[in-house]
Amino acid sequence: MHSHWAPVDASSAGFARRRWKRALWERPLYLLLILSSLLAILTTIGIVLSLLFESIRFFEQVPLTDFLFGLEWSPQTALRADQVGSSGSFGAVPLFAGTLLISLIALVTAGPIGLFAAIFLSEYAGKKTRDVIKPLLEILAGVPTVVYGFFAALIVAPMLRDAGGFMGIGISSESALAAGLVMGIMIIPFVSSLSDDVITSVPNALREASYSLGATRSESISRVVLPAALPGIVSAMLLAASRAIGETMIVVMAAGLSANLTANPFAAVTTVTVQIVGLLTGDQEFDSPKTLAAFALGLVLFVVTLCLNITALRVVKKYREKYD
Amino acid sequence: MAPTVMPADSIMFNAPVKARASDVNVFYGAKQALMGINLDVPEHNVTSLIGPSGCGKTTFLRCFNRMNDIVDGCRVEGSITIDGVDIYARNQDVVQLRARVGMVFQKPNPFPKSIYENVAYGPRIHGMAANKRQMDEIVIESLTRAGLIDEVKDRLDSPGTGLSGGQQQRLCIARAIAVKPELILMDEPCSALDPIATAKIEELIDELRNNFTIMIVTHSMQQAARVSQRTAFFHMGELVETGLTEQIFTNPKDTRTQAYITGRIG
Amino acid sequence: MTDISRHANAGAADAMMRRRYRAEKRFRWYGISATATALLFLGAMLVSIVVIGHSAFSQTFIKLDIFFDPQILAVEGKIDPDSLRRADYSALVKTSLQETFPGVTGRREQRQLFALASRGAADKLRELVVEDPNLIGSKASLWLLSSDDVDLLVKGEISRETPEHERQLSDLQLEWADQLVAQNAAELRFNTAFFTTGDSREPETAGIFGAAAGSFYTLMVTLALSFPIGIMAALYLQEFAPKNRLTDIIEVNINNLAAVPSSVFGLLGLAVVLNFFQMPRSAPLVGGVVLALMTLPTIIIAARAAILAVPPSIREAALSVGASPMQTSLHHVIPLAAPGMLTGAIIGMAQALGETAPLLMIGMIAFIADVPESVMEPATVLPVQIFLWADNPERAFAAKTAAGIMVLLAFLISMNLIAVILRRQFERKW
Known part of the structure; x- marks a missing residue:
């Protein structure tokens, strides 16, 4: 047993x-x-x-140099593959410029707002205020981009156009400004929550040292905390830039398809992502340069955003190691 | 809880009182950290605060430049005066107070800036130098007084964080004295340093006494004995005993002080 | 006070302090106004969506006396179930309108008159008759859908001051519509159809249900793929993977994948899923696969955090009684990490639900009126439906778009609420 x-x-x-x-x-x-x-x-x-x-x-x-340095973008001319001169114009510079313009407007909007919101939340607001406002700001990150697109195209763009008309400035109803502004709103939480993270990870000892020398709160923040957090803040901006460059729906709905090479924020421009969607929606022969151009644009988009992300993650990692 | 009242005249021979704490209570939320503390800090003396960890000595130290103000839920009752002026008075400007009361922390905490900029930080925010030459003077003088000048004079532009621990702490002392404070608070300034660096700082403290009034929190009784003229012994939020350092270490009146200095508590 | 003074004179010191405090106030104000601006944007967006969209939840109906005339309904002289489906029900509506406004005779006027009713009105009649053929020959007073223009008028969105040629409704139509309202034969009613039907070319009959069903099928595919794979990947990386170059690469790779623009995933779907594997265009299956690849990093990262939160003592306890590492993971680690993993999955699904761009590229953008019933049928999803409606120039679609956004946000809010509740419920301090 x-x-x-x-x-x-x-x-x-x-x-x-x-x-x-x-x-x-x-x-x-x-x-x-x-x-x-x-x-x-x-x-x-x-x-x-x-x-x-x-x-x-x-x-x-289409030769690589034509694509990267060409100033004219009109893929629509390639109607049939067997047509003479069917290759159209695939100079992507106007798209790059448009993408940069809109992303720049977005960053100029979101950068200061996000950074100062992060400063307020991490250095000034009490715990209760922070507990209410932080989740509210995060809602901005959870709203689908198609909703921002709707907001940009149906509300902000007409408003800007009317305001421009009132002040005697010609603002296109598909202006870079409208798309960029709304995209800026969308990336506020990216900037603010990442900046908040890096600002709170600045050791308290530095703040105390500054206070103990008789510095006011704002002096401590702008002269000690922010310089110490600078690498983290820079990478927050890089990640936000990568978001802005890769964002599709807002620009598809609010920026339109006209490939103008301009730095005027009131004019209509188009972006890489808008063209990718534009080239691929509707019935297309898969081998036509028009469809294939979308992949070339996608490659550029992928490489650029990847570089931004990798750089940002590296900087953040180094920064974390410094203070952990 | 009956406060241990220390008559001012029993501590002092002749030095005038620089700072005085009267019936100070400190609360963290509902928890009371300090109970009815009365202490006189004589000018141009080093007063050391000793006691087992958690006894409230650091909390007490931080009352003198109101650093507790930035701690959530911390409340200070009673009065603390410097040169007879209540620093917790409603019209007291905290920023100006802290310019008069310097502080050196447990762990050296130089700013991630150059050595020069570390020292120039305080004078710059307070607008103490009218031009670059005056600022240079302040920086050189502060570094000299902190006994660091010989080691760093060739590399004032290199980062302060690149110095050794002891050098960093002396840089922090230079940074504090550059603002020309009257009272310097030191919170276990040597706890993170090796014995050689500690000896240098202790030497420096003794020198600084000529120009400043110093309060130092230390966990080392030997250090208290070496650097201070006066000692206050804290235990569980109470000030148990205070007096001349020599007297506290050779002839303590309270049994708890006795127990602590002989190593039975702490 | 002291012999060492920081300033030559007290006046200068005071001025300096005042300046410093002004700077302090200004800085603080920057912070407050930045935060307020961000919240204001959020508020403005939500409020404008509700303001534009709320009207889509009601629709104008007009009361018409319908005679189910056997002569009109007969196709080639006979009435049977098959012919009833094909019969001309709009003629019934037209006849009724004609009888309500007997004075209208000219062809152009008549056309304007008939435009008061929606095409949906005829569809409604067909539905009724097919369901109950006994109606034929009878008379009934029915509330039927009006056209979107009449609807806009009743909702006060058409201004009577606008000159006739710029207005959606002609003067005559205005008069008729006013007459209907005066006779209590036109009123706003709750728009049930919006929640029960698919898309339509006519704004008054367009519904969100088809897109919601499409989203449901798509998300089911996404969940079925990304949840198990994500958990297995997280389990391997967190519990079993040796620390070497390969796992490092996987780590970096997952973090980078999470930040790849969504349209690049669309290109991947187009090139690999559609062209290489030859899966059907526009189907939830393809959309689900693409979204699964997109949400995988989110789910892996959340699942790893959940696994990491399980204390090592649990593993040591299991291993010490002789369980294999795999048994330890399956019996102890995964059950304890499950709430966290589930929360991550819900958040990943919420992300996928709002995703639009990659689905446009794999053809989920087609106009589809039928409600899909499987993952292989052509479908659209909520955000794409919103995009399509937003693109539609007809004014009545603006309200539909905003209403669609409200439905989408309602789904997202409830998903996030569930995630928050889950987290609260199972939050454990070790």
């Missing part, structure tokens, strides 16, 4: 069988786990390969 308390005999048949059975299902499960975590890499590889592959096909038809 086996007592319950008898030691488990590791060499017994039952024990070996159980171990074998365990190995039988644990092995495949383990493999499945590895495969799942590799999927993230596979996705990246998929993105890179599909963008590269289609872009190379595009550059077989």
Whole structure:
């Protein structure tokens, strides 16, 4: 009779069988786990390969230099693949300029607002105020971009146009200003929550040192806290810029398709993302340069945002290491 | 709780009183951290505050430049005067108070700026120098007084955070004295330093006594004995005993002080 | 006070302090106004959406006396279930309108008159007759949908001062509509159809349900893919992965993937899922796959945080009684981390629900009036529906768009609320 308390005999048949059975299902499960975590890499590889592959096909038809440095963008001329001169004009500079203009307006809006909101929340507001306002600001980040697009196209743009008319300034109803402003609102929480993080991670010892020397709160913030947090704030801005450049719906709905090369915020411009969507919606032959151009634009977008993100993450990581 | 009343004349021989705490109570929320503290701090003396950790000595120190104001839920009752003026009075300007009362912290906390900028920070915000030459003078003089000038005079533009721990702490002392305070508060200034650096700072404290009044919190009884003329012993939020350092260490009146200095509590 | 003075004279010191405090006040004010501005933007956006959108929840109906005339309903002289579907029900509406306003005779006037009723009115009659053929030959007084223009008039959104040629309604139509209102034969009623039907070319009959169903199927696909994969990946990375270059790369990769612009995922979907794997365009299945790839980083990051929060003592306890690492994970770590993982999944789904751009590129932008019933049928989703309506020049669609946004936000708010409640409920301090 086996007592319950008898030691488990590791060499017994039952024990070996159980171990074998365990190995039988644990092995495949383990493999499945590895495969799942590799999927993230596979996705990246998929993105890179599909963008590269289609872009190379595009550059077989349109020279790379024409694309990167050309000043005229009118893919619409390529009506049929067999037409003479069907390649259209694929000079992407107006798109890059438009993207930069709108992103710049967005950053000029969101940068100061987000930074000062972060300063207020982390250095001035009491705990109760912070507990109410922080989640409210985060709502801004949770609102779908199509809602911002609606707001930009149906409310802000007409308002700006009318205000411009009132003051005698011609503001297009698809102005870069409207899209940029609303995009700025959208990225406020990115700037504010990241800045808030870095500002609160500045060691309290520095604040106390400054206060103990008779500095006021604002002097301590602007002369000690902010310079110490600068790398983190810079990377917050980089991440926000990357968001702005990659944002699609707001510009699709509010910026329109006219590829003007201008720095005038009241004029209509188009962006890389708008053109990607524009080139791909509607029935298109997959091999036409028009469709392939979307992939070339996507490649540029991917590379630029990736560079911004990697730089930002590096800076933040270095910064964290410094104070942890 | 009966406050331990220390008559001012029993502590002092002849030095005038620089700062005086009368019946000071401090609360963190509902918890009382200090109970009815009365203490006179004589001018041009080093007064050390000793006691087991958590006894309230740092809290008490931070009352003198109102650093407790920035702690959420902290409340100070009673009165603290410097040169007879109540620093908790309604019309007292905290910023100006802190310009008169310098502080050196437990861990050296130089700003992530150059050595020069660290020292120039205080004088600059208070507008103490009319031009670059005057500022240079203040910085050089402060660094000299802090005994750091020889080590850093060739690299005033290099970051203050690049110095050794002891040098950093002396930089922080230079930073504090650059504002020309009357009273300097030191919160365990050597706790993060090695013995050699500690010896240098202790030497410096003794020198600074000629120009400033100093209060120092220390967890080391030996240090208190070495640097201070007067000692106050805190225990569980009470000021148990205060007097000349020599007397406290050789002939303590209270049994708790006795127990502490002989190592039975703490 | 003291012999060491910081300033030559007290006046200069006072002036300096005043200046410093002014700067302090100014700085604080910057902070407050920046925060207020951000909140103001949020408020302005939400309020304007409600102001524009609330009217879409009601719709104008007009009361018409309908005679289900067998002669009109007969197709090629016979009436059977099949012909009833194809019969000309708009003729019934027209006849009724004609009888209500007998004076209208000219062809142009008649056309204007018939435009008072919506095409939805005829559809409603068809529905009634197909359901109950006994209606044929009977008379009934029915509330039927008006056209969107009459609806706008009743809602006060058409100004009578506008010159006739710029107005959606002609003078005659205005007169008729006023007459209907005066006879209590036109009124606003709750617009149930908005919540029960699919898209339509006519604003007054367009509904959000088709898009909601499309979103539901799409999200189901997304959840079914990204939740298990995300948890398995998180489990591997957090519990089993050796610290080496490969896992480092995976880490960096996941963080970067989370910040890749959504339209790039659309391109991936187009090139790989549609063209390489030849999956059907416009189907929730494809949308779901693309969104799953997009939300995967979010879910992995949340799941890893949840696993990390399980204290090592639990693992040590399980391992010490002889459980294998895999058993420890499955029996102890995952159950304890489940609420956190679930919260992450809900937040990921909320993100996916609001995503628009990548779905445009894989063809979920087509006009689809039918409510989809599986993941393979062409469908659209809530945000794309909103985009399509916002793009529509007809004025009545603006209210529909805003109403659609309100529905979308309602879903998002409830999902986030569930996540918050879950977090509160299971929050544990170790």
